[in-house]
Amino acid sequence: MSPLAPPALSESGVVLVLFSILLIPLAIAGLALINTGLGRSRNAAHLMMSSLCVMAVAAGTYFLCGFAWQGVAGGPAHAVSIGGKPWNWLAGQPWFLRGVEMNGSPASLVVWMQILSVALAALIPMGGAAERWRLGAMCASTALLAGITYPLFAHWVWGGGWLAQLGINYQLGRGFIDAGGSGAIQAVGGLTALAMAWILGPRRGKYTIDGMPTAIPGHNAVLVLFGCLLALAGWLGLNSAGAILFTGVAPLATVLIGVNTTLAAGSAALMTAVITRVRFGRPDASLTANGWVAGLAASSAACAVVPPAAAMLIGLVAGLVVPFAIENLELHLTIDDPGGAISVHAIGGIWGLIAVGMFGRFPSPAAGESGQWVAQLVGVSTLLGFVLPLTYGLNRLLNRFLPQRVAPEGERQGLDLYELGAGAYPEFMTHTDEFLQR
Amino acid sequence: MKMAGFLLLLAGWLLVLAAVLLLRAVAPQAAFVLVGMAVEALALVLVFRAHLVPHRRHE
Numbered sequence: 001m002s003p004l005a006p007p008a009l010s011e012s013g014v015v016l017v018l019f020s021i022l023l024i025p026l027a028i029a030g031l032a033l034i035n036t037g038l039g040r041s042r043n044a045a046h047l048m049m050s051s052l053c054v055m056a057v058a059a060g061t062y063f064l065c066g067f068a069w070q071g072v073a074g075g076p077a078h079a080v081s082i083g084g085k086p087w088n089w090l091a092g093q094p095w096f097l098r099g100v101e102m103n104g105s106p107a108s109l110v111v112w113m114q115i116l117s118v119a120l121a122a123l124i125p126m127g128g129a130a131e132r133w134r135l136g137a138m139c140a141s142t143a144l145l146a147g148i149t150y151p152l153f154a155h156w157v158w159g160g161g162w163l164a165q166l167g168i169n170y171q172l173g174r175g176f177i178d179a180g181g182s183g184a185i186q187a188v189g190g191l192t193a194l195a196m197a198w199i200l201g202p203r204r205g206k207y208t209i210d211g212m213p214t215a216i217p218g219h220n221a222v223l224v225l226f227g228c229l230l231a232l233a234g235w236l237g238l239n240s241a242g243a244i245l246f247t248g249v250a251p252l253a254t255v256l257i258g259v260n261t262t263l264a265a266g267s268a269a270l271m272t273a274v275i276t277r278v279r280f281g282r283p284d285a286s287l288t289a290n291g292w293v294a295g296l297a298a299s300s301a302a303c304a305v306v307p308p309a310a311a312m313l314i315g316l317v318a319g320l321v322v323p324f325a326i327e328n329l330e331l332h333l334t335i336d337d338p339g340g341a342i343s344v345h346a347i348g349g350i351w352g353l354i355a356v357g358m359f360g361r362f363p364s365p366a367a368g369e370s371g372q373w374v375a376q377l378v379g380v381s382t383l384l385g386f387v388l389p390l391t392y393g394l395n396r397l398l399n400r401f402l403p404q405r406v407a408p409e410g411e412r413q414g415l416d417l418y419e420l421g422a423g424a425y426p427e428f429m430t431h432t433d434e435f436l437q438r
Numbered sequence: 439m440k441m442a443g444f445l446l447l448l449a450g451w452l453l454v455l456a457a458v459l460l461l462r463a464v465a466p467q468a469a470f471v472l473v474g475m476a477v478e479a480l481a482l483v484l485v486f487r488a489h490l491v492p493h494r495r496h497e
Binding site: 082083104166170172196201202207208209210211250335364371372373374377378380381382384385386388389393 | 446447448449450451452454455458459460464467468470471474475478481482485486489490491492493
């Protein structure tokens, strides 16, 4: 687990990883559809267009400098010695992917997977900041995520950084384990969504002058639910490729990973459906979709190291927590998160990381086995205490030079017409009085 | 209050790092890590409160 060099793979292992990576764009497509379906029809084209732009900027930035700072385990890196132990904090790869042979070597597989993973992480903040985030500012913010925040944390977790070395240096189990990216992808994206929701503030008309939230339902539940199904296929690839490349499990463990991922998503969705049925009288489609994705996000970290029953439990807890988190963020903390990105990806992802410490079972004992949950907590603490202030600070700074929130007129008109000049559904006329003062 | 909250978040993380660096036995290390995370939780409360949307009451 957490090998400090990329694993040597047989030819069939390489083929399996390649196939798994090929599935990851389905997770990106799924999230894009979910974000679009949960938004209003006047912003639908803008949300899909933004997804393409964000993916392009994320991939380009990662190619430019992201991989240079993330690197691969065992590659060149900057380390400082503290207390006689090396603290590896930044990779030292050349820019523009120079030095990586694109020939199916483990490093090249990592590069390909990470280009898609960083795009997935960059799509998550769109869900939290949708319907009020300017396209240009969104692209600039994505460059910060793909160029600084993501590679830094991903190096610490997957690039042989100090979090991965907690086991070797401080006998904390096998070091911080995050096979499929509950922390490095989901929580980083979810915390960036939180930072953006804070910086942008709520949508116009979301809160009355009394401070009560108003419901602004999404415009297409079919898009949302179909996005969930696509996301499952993508997550199967993401978790399998990540577990093989970053935690060194045997390729045949893909069977366990597939079973665990599916069980976690299914149990989370069922739990959310039951909760909404009990509380509101009917199962809520958008919240159930959020539960499904939260189960996927939570499944990623532990997918290769827990038995199926534990994966089911991980999903049940994720499905239990998400609807209450969404409600509390909106009602009591006045966070306007149209896509539920903060609850689903940040809270779901962090729960997945903690679950590794609680339920993780490893084939061979390691020194300091009991310290595994401490290593997981150190990783969670790093997300909250370092990644969140960093992403907030960077985006706040960006906001000073490039205002990120769209003008009030743009919100009234809808971003499709205001920023793109054409709507997603031109044959429909929309009349609205939801921006009248209440 | 926002700035104080974010600085406190950072302080909680540094406390966790100090626990990993300075303590060897698992029990005190875990205790200090939990204390660091409690500081982070307190900081999150501060930051969330600082970002509450102000609302006006009906006169």
